Each structure stands twice: as C-alpha cells, then as structure tokens.
Amino acid sequence: MPFFSAKVPADFPDQQRLDKFIASLPNGMNRSKLKSGVNEILVNGKKVKLSQKVKAGDQIDIQWEDNIPDNIDPENIPLDIIYEDDNVTVVNKAQGMVTHPACGNWTGTLVNALLYHWGRQSVEQLKEGSAAEILERRRPGIVHRLDKETSGIIITAKNRDAEEFLQKQFKDKSLQKEYICICCGRPKQRTGDIRTQIIRDPKNRHRFKAVTDTDDGKFARTLYHCIATYGNYSLMRVRLKTGRTHQIRVHMKFLGCPILGDSVYNKPDSNFPDATLMLHSVQLRIKLPGAEDYTTFRTRVPGRFQKIEKKLKAKFAKEIPAK
Numbered sequence: 001m002p003f004f005s006a007k008v009p010a011d012f013p014d015q016q017r018l019d020k021f022i023a024s025l026p027n028g029m030n031r032s033k034l035k036s037g038v039n040e041i042l043v044n045g046k047k048v049k050l051s052q053k054v055k056a057g058d059q060i061d062i063q064w065e066d067n068i069p070d071n072i073d074p075e076n077i078p079l080d081i082i083y084e085d086d087n088v089t090v091v092n093k094a095q096g097m098v099t100h101p102a103c104g105n106w107t108g109t110l111v112n113a114l115l116y117h118w119g120r121q122s123v124e125q126l127k128e129g130s131a132a133e134i135l136e137r138r139r140p141g142i143v144h145r146l147d148k149e150t151s152g153i154i155i156t157a158k159n160r161d162a163e164e165f166l167q168k169q170f171k172d173k174s175l176q177k178e179y180i181c182i183c184c185g186r187p188k189q190r191t192g193d194i195r196t197q198i199i200r201d202p203k204n205r206h207r208f209k210a211v212t213d214t215d216d217g218k219f220a221r222t223l224y225h226c227i228a229t230y231g232n233y234s235l236m237r238v239r240l241k242t243g244r245t246h247q248i249r250v251h252m253k254f255l256g257c258p259i260l261g262d263s264v265y266n267k268p269d270s271n272f273p274d275a276t277l278m279l280h281s282v283q284l285r286i287k288l289p290g291a292e293d294y295t296t297f298r299t300r301v302p303g304r305f306q307k308i309e310k311k312l313k314a315k316f317a318k319e320i321p322a323k
Contacts, residue, residue: 004029004062012056018043019050022060029064039063039103045202046216061205069106072123072138074116077108081117082297087162087289088155089114089141092299095151095276100139105148114141114156143167144243149261152179152281153297165289170243175294176285179238179248180301182278182308183257184269186229187236190321194222194251198244207264208246210254220244222251231316233260235309237282248279260308271315272308280305 006025018041022028034050041048042061054060080092091110098105101112115123118141126134141156143166157163169175196210199217211217221241228235234257238248249265252258258266261275269275285296 004060004064006060008054008056008058008060010056015053015055017050018048018052018054018060021054022062029062034062034064040205042200042205045200045205047200064103069101069125071125072101072111072115072140073107074120074122075107075112076116077113079110079113079117082153082299083295085288087158088166089117089158090153090155090284090297093146093151093154093281095149095302095304098148099145099154100142102138110154110156111139111142118158144170146281147246147249147277147279149277150179150279150281151302153284153299154281155284155286155297162289166286169286173241174287176283177240177243177281178283179240180227180280180282180305181236181238181248181252182260182305182312183234183236183252184260184266185232185255185257186234186321187224187226187255187257190323191225192223192255194220194224194255196220196251196254198247198250208244208250210250218242218244220247220251222247224251224255226321229319229321230309230312233312233316249277272311275308276304278305278308 019031019034023031040063044059082092083090098109101109126137146154157166196212197217198208198220201207201209223239225237226234253265260278262277280302283298285294287294
C-alpha cells in the first residue's frame, strides 16, 4: 500500500489546507486523487481530515490505495443470517470477513455478499467528489462495523430510510451492544467501568492507545464483567457505551488483560499459539424500523471459544471472582 510523506518547511509563512498544500508540491497528489484514494492521513502522528490546516514544521504522512475498482460487485458468499425483513438483515459475521470494501480488501467483504443476497447490481465507485460521497458508495447498507477478526452480530440496512433510522440509534447510543472475550490476565475487580481517551499510538500507526492524562483523541467508555477465571485467563462480558475503532481490544489491554489471540495488542501465548482473536459480538438490542419496542438478537458461542474453554477447564480450576 503506497505511502507519501512530507514535512512543511520551517519557513512556511502561513497556514494552509492540507489538500492544497500537498497538491502544490512537485511530487504531490492532486485533490481528486486524495479524495478518492486516501486511506489515512496523519499530521504529527494524529489522524486528521483533508481540511486540516497545516503549518511550519508539521509532519504529514498519507497512506492511499492506487487501484480503486470501478465497481463493487455482488459475490456469492454464504452468510449466517439471524434475522431478515423488508428493512434489515442481521448477520452473524464470520471471523476473517471484512465488513466493507476498503484499501487492500476490495472483494470478499460483507457488502459483496449482501449485494448478492439482496439481488442487487454492482455499485459504481466514484473517483471524484466529496470524501463522504466516495465512502458511502463503498459501504451500502452498513451502519456499523466489526473488525475483520471479530465475529458476531452486525445489523445492515436494505434501504435508505432504514439506514438513517438505525444510524440515529448508533449516534445517540440508545441501543445496546454486548461482546464476550477471553483475555490473558485477571482484572483486579470483577466489574468495572473503563473511561479513557483513545489516541493513535505514536509508536505504531496501526494501533491505538488508551490514555487518561489528555483531552486528545476520542472519549471511549467500556463496561466489563468477569464471568470466570481459569488460571491466568479470564472470560469476560463487555458492553460498549461508545464505538471507537479497536475500543474493546484497546481497553482490555489498558486493563492489563489483553485479548487472547490479538496479534496487534497482545503477544503470542505459549499455551494457545494458534489462537485467533477471541472476541465475539454476542448480543445486540436495537429498535427495528416500524417497531415500538426493542428487539434483542443473540448468537451462539463460536466453536473457537468452545475449544479454548475446553482446554482451559482441563488445565485450570474454574473460579468465580468475588464481587
């Protein structure tokens, strides 16, 4: 994936929009290419938008995708559908499936599978226009997302009215999302309320970091409950109050209990060297379009959890933490 880096000269006399500054450089990119192909923009290590003003001494790092496809095509990929009506499709997303097309993952996504399932045509991709319009074309029906290696419940919209109705609930936090995870380590308290800011990790642009001594980044809140422990491993139930990228993974690491199988925020575990990310979206409580009351969707515990738990029970005594 291509990268572009530039430093604003120390004698730069004024502030200027980032996209205009990059376009003015001899080896820069025009604004059209920035809008359509950019994946991530960092100024001094912090994620920003194209409209960000840059000044003397600023370090700019841009990651983009050259080969944006002309269309997002339907693909015949099997889906585990929990519920469906005229407005929504609720899916138990498999681990390893990307939610929507993006840089490096233009095919094989949930969107490709849904387009086929819904009997839709290919979605033409915009190469010019606003960033919001370009991104909207890449994720029809998607109102929230799960990380590629996170499995479980995801609700999608089959029409624009349903999409707006669901998006409002995610925005005003009137819904409820619950996850289960197996962590390395034992929390000091059985239940807790984690409240931090989440920032981009300055040492690794692919990671995030929970911090409490700054107003930088975005506020994140996670409630957790330790269901049981097995030796130095914990089975946790987690409820999100905000929805930040990698939030549960970052907060479990902040708690001192990184998730088993997390290759980004944890080290390989000698007892379970082949473990994949042990994080699963197990429950979603949300109001469906046209409904007066909330509906709760649940999924079964994935097979990979059952296998790990079986080994844990054979190796360690189960303990219920004191309240």
